[in-house]
């Protein structure tokens with residue numbers, strides 16, 4: 364169908380400019396959710412809050428008035444931006460997404476458009492500025508998370524019913540625009556904005572305002588990257604417009620979930636943002652339910668890269684600015700795996716060969732080198748690989764032991780069977796490198 368839209372997708376197909384190519388090649392990112400919600404950490408008056416810790420203000424167990432005064436005691440004496448950035452570097456994250464303002468409206472930067480900011484806490488100092496500088500120094504690209512929902516602003520409405528709603532909302536729209544311009548002016552190193560809280564009916568009616576704001580922000584920082592969770596089209600659709608075309612630069616719909624097939628990705632760039640516990644972004648002192656292990660997180664990361672996406676792992680520092688021991692341990696474990704295997708992650712993406720049970724294929728978009736990341740070792744020691752017509756496998760070896768060539772048999776219907784029987788069971792996923800007759804990446808073919 365081709366419905367005429369004034370505010371639909373600005374482009375069909377992937378962005379091809381360098382900033383977007385860099386984004387596409389990150390593979391792994393870090394999400395930071397930090398704010399005053401980290402002070403209660405999922406508890407109030409001795410009671411446990413079963414929801415997501417950053418939503419505790421919406422819980423009847425926590426009076427709004429009590430929550431809205433928490434900022435007066437926000438004084439994270441253990442906060443050390445350089446330590447966080449160093450840990451992210453060791454994790455192997457190529458970019459970071461930092462909450463500037465979550466749904467509660469508390470600003471981690473000294474915004475001049477509201478008093479509900481870090482400037483009016485005992486801590487006083489600019490948290491965002493310190494983090495941008497520290498991550499920049501580590502060579503990690505910085506993206507800013509911004510919640511459109513703002514429970515602290517009188518003009519914020521989830522839906523527009525009365526005339527007063529509408530006049531108040533106009534004030535809120537200008538406030539939102541001012542804060543976004545303020546953020547990009549203060550932190551011009553910002554590579555992109557990760558918007559959240561744009562599902563309200565009120566916001567979905569603002570197609571022309573958001574279209575203009577999107578354009579204005581992109582003009583401030585050339586190459587700025589904004590996902591599909593920002594603009595509504597003429598009919599209030601987000602992510603995909605009325606013609607089914609994606610709005611924004613990548614699909615931002617995979618929150619705590621992932622696609623299973625390349626078809627679900629619709630040829631778009633996408634990111635998956637993931638919590639370590641089942642559903643906690645902000646700090647909760649009592650994680651219940653399933654807490655993911657490093658091998659589970661590594662499999663999600665590899666699966667995302669294998670399906671042409673990025674994987675963004677969330678960290679929720681506590682009220683004093685400490686990154687909790689569970690997150691520190693996982694950052695170390697994933698980081699150690701990345702030190703050995705990131706060749707199959709960075710600059711890699713989807714290889715259009717049939718998915719096999721032993722794990723995932725990835726391929727380097729620049730060198731075309733191909734990788735098999737193994738999660739399920741076959742008892743037989745036989746790894747089946749179905750290539751494309753005319754493509755044969757000539758060499759196979761372990762990424763961390765190139766000298767040991769693995770035997771390859773070709774079957775009658777163009778399948779290749781790679782044999783690998785390690786003496787002992789590997790404790791974590793491992794990578795095989797495969798070279799085909801079509802590879803041009805060996806030096807003597809370069810003219």
Ligand SMILES: C[C@@H]1N[C@@H](c2cn(-c3ccccc3)nn2)[C@H](O)[C@@H]1O
Nearest residue numbers: 396415417418465559560618636644
């Ligand atoms: C990135 C994540 N997005 C925020 C969120 C998710 N949701 C939500 C609301 C209703 C249904 C499903 C998800 N509301 N807010 C979370 O608080 C966190 O910031």
